[in-house]
Amino acid sequence: MPIPKKYRFMTVIIAVVAISVVILLISAKGSYDTGLPRKIILDVAAPMERILRAPLDGIAEIWSRYLFLVGTGEENRRLKNENDRLKNQLLQYEEGYLEGKRLQKLLALKERSEYEALPARIIGIDQKSLLKTILINKGSAHGIRNGLPVINDQGVLGRIIETSWHVSRVLLISDGNSNIDAMIQGSRVQGILQGTGAMRCTLKYIAKTEEVKEGDLVISSGMTEIFPKGLLLGTVSRAVKKAPGLFQTIEVAPAVDFTRMEEALVLVVPEVMKK
Amino acid sequence: MIFYLVVPWFLMIVVVFQHAVLGAVFFHSIAVEISLVLVIYAGLRMKVLRGAILALILGLMMDCITGAGSGSYALVYTMVYLMVYLLSVHVYVENAPFLIFLTLVCGLVEGLLLLVLNRMLYGTNVFYDLVRFFLPQLALVSMLSPFLFKIFHRIGWLHDGYVRSFERP
Numbered sequence: 132m133p134i135p136k137k138y139r140f141m142t143v144i145i146a147v148v149a150i151s152v153v154i155l156l157i158s159a160k161g162s163y164d165t166g167l168p169r170k171i172i173l174d175v176a177a178p179m180e181r182i183l184r185a186p187l188d189g190i191a192e193i194w195s196r197y198l199f200l201v202g203t204g205e206e207n208r209r210l211k212n213e214n215d216r217l218k219n220q221l222l223q224y225e226e227g228y229l230e231g232k233r234l235q236k237l238l239a240l241k242e243r244s245e246y247e248a249l250p251a252r253i254i255g256i257d258q259k260s261l262l263k264t265i266l267i268n269k270g271s272a273h274g275i276r277n278g279l280p281v282i283n284d285q286g287v288l289g290r291i292i293e294t295s296w297h298v299s300r301v302l303l304i305s306d307g308n309s310n311i312d313a314m315i316q317g318s319r320v321q322g323i324l325q326g327t328g329a330m331r332c333t334l335k336y337i338a339k340t341e342e343v344k345e346g347d348l349v350i351s352s353g354m355t356e357i358f359p360k361g362l363l364l365g366t367v368s369r370a371v372k373k374a375p376g377l378f379q380t381i382e383v384a385p386a387v388d389f390t391r392m393e394e395a396l397v398l399v400v401p402e403v404m405k406k
Numbered sequence: 407m408i409f410y411l412v413v414p415w416f417l418m419i420v421v422v423f424q425h426a427v428l429g430a431v432f433f434h435s436i437a438v439e440i441s442l443v444l445v446i447y448a449g450l451r452m453k454v455l456r457g458a459i460l461a462l463i464l465g466l467m468m469d470c471i472t473g474a475g476s477g478s479y480a481l482v483y484t485m486v487y488l489m490v491y492l493l494s495v496h497v498y499v500e501n502a503p504f505l506i507f508l509t510l511v512c513g514l515v516e517g518l519l520l521l522v523l524n525r526m527l528y529g530t531n532v533f534y535d536l537v538r539f540f541l542p543q544l545a546l547v548s549m550l551s552p553f554l555f556k557i558f559h560r561i562g563w564l565h566d567g568y569v570r571s572f573e574r575p
Contacts (some may be wrong), residue, residue: 139454139455140454140491143454143455143458144454144458144484144488144491146458147458147459147461147462147484147487148481148484148485148488150462150480151462151465151477151480151481151484152477152481153477154466154476154477154480155475155476155477155478155480155481155523155527156477157476157477158475158476158477159475159477159527159528166476168466168470169469169470169476172418172467172470172471173470173471175418176418176421176422176470176471179418179419179422179426180422180425180426183422183423183426183427184426184427187427255425255426256429257425257429257472257473260437260472260473260474260539261472261474261520261524261532261535261536262472262473262474264472264473292473293473300473302473307530307531307532307534307535308528308530327534328532328534328535328538329534329535329538
């Protein structure tokens with residue numbers, strides 16, 4: 132039965148708004164897994180995005196590697212100095228590591244790593260919308276599932292929140308929805324690292340009685356099953372005790388430079404071990 | 407009929423283009439939300455059914471490609487579409503300053519709805535993100551809206567020669 136012209140507008144609008152509301156409610160209360168339509172769109176859109184971005188990425192690379200070299204000499208000098216300092220430090224740590232290995236053998240402790248690192252390429256970055264995410268070129272077909280941690284050579288990037296067959300979305304630690312169990316490496320004080328949405332994080336629930344200073348390293352505490360213990364999350368950039376309440380205000384600069392990411396490692400926990 | 411076959415693919419290209427290409431042009435720090443201008447265009451110039459379906463599909467594409475919860479952008483875009491459509495039966499928007507103003511208002515409504523939805527459904531406060539990222543983006547896209555309108559109008563199958571009259575539907 133055709134709808135009278137008088138009611139057509141209202142009928143169409145009510146139908147469309149109702150569909151949106153139903154989808155929204157289903158997704159808000161829905162399952163942890165990515166739905167089939169989203170999987171299809173992600174898998175179709177990712178190659179499109181890669182093709183469209185390829186020329187721009189090329190230009191950006193030429194610009195950053197060959198043209199925009201202001202401050203490179205200064206940076207090179209600073210890195211050489213840092214390298215010398217780190218070499219000395221490494222030597223000391225190597226001694227400690229060997230000592231630890233000897234003691235481990237002595238106590239007959241079995242060394243084991245529960246995680247397998249799966250390399251992936253970053254194919255999309257989205258830091259300008261409400262959700263700070265990146266896309267990687269590995270999906271459920273490669274054994275990736277929601278919740279797995281993602282790192283790179285600098286530190287922790289985030290965790291998988293959505294997977295299609297060949298593409299996955301990673302929620303960055305700088306996003307406001309990201310909460311990670313963390314601790315200060317030196318003092319072993321534990322708190323929750325939460326993203327602020329602007330390439331910064333805050334370390335919450337650290338009592339004012341604890342001594343936290345600028346430059347302290349923040350690592351994962353391994354309290355939850357998502358992130359293994361000891362992964363570098365960032366560095367304390369500011370710690371203030373003046374705010375009212377029981378806890379300090381601690382700002383953390385993430386270890387990863389989110390503007391320069393190319394590759395990532397997904398830490399896959401084999402199902403057998405998880406059980 | 408061709409409209410309903412072509413529109414999902416066209417909208418996917420629009421969203422991927424704005425997400426990947428325009429995002430990269432502005433060093434991933436600012437997004438030019440041409441999808442919002444397309445929704446406003448649909449509300450002002452397209453037939454009811456076509457415009458509503460376009461707003462819904464565009465919203466769903468945005469949800470999938472930006473990673474937002476399914477239905478968030480779909481609901482926001484249909485609400486913006488409804489608002490613009492109701493305005494269009496009273497006013498024929500043609501001059502550029504009014505179009506810029508309308509885009510600005512619609513963008514603010516979009517931001518407000520996203521803020522409320524995120525708060526209600528996911529318990530997250532995106533106010534800081536909206537102020538830091540959304541407002542500069544909105545200013546930019548508002549300035550570009552008259553130009554984008556001309557581009558959309560050149561895509562003939564979008565409006566199919568239809569010109570909105572002042573009569574009530």
